[in-house]
Amino acid sequence: MTRERRPDPDLAWLVDVLWSDAVVGRATPGATGYVVVPGAHGARAILPADRAAARAALLAAGGTRSRAAQRGRAVVAQATRTGLLRPRLFVRGNDPLRATIETALGECVHLACAVRAPAPFRKPVVQVVGAGGVIAYAKVAWNAVTAANVAAEHRALLGLAGVAASALAGPEPIALLEHH
8 A cells, every 4th residue: 555645835835935936847858856854744955966065964953952852853954865855846047146146156056945934924044055054044024914024034134234343243144135
């Protein structure tokens, strides 16, 4: 007896927000492949097909996670390194989200993102992985409210960067980009 694969609504929502109609069902020439990390109740993450980039995304910011979460991510990183997890999500042509970010950064990158349940104010946070590991994070707005929130966060970070001797510090924003 084979187990029937049920659609994952959280993954479907995330894929729609990040790539809209650019996703294709199987590998085609020029398509960008992503690994979907399975979990007990649905997909847990989308990782780049590039094994080194996937490993870097999984192991980034380990000190901010619980030990159990770190162990789980290390196990998935090992499975990714060995090629156990294969791409099953493909974005047609030159991945438009990745291309937009690459243009802003001026370098080739890979993308990774955790799969979470959609919520009215939730913004997917994409890890941007360069040659040396995770080099940036990108928040993706998907409606008017989240677009206003992302713009406000961008302005706040610019303001913090402009204050020389501030007790508060934050990452310096690179760009506020438009994507589909």
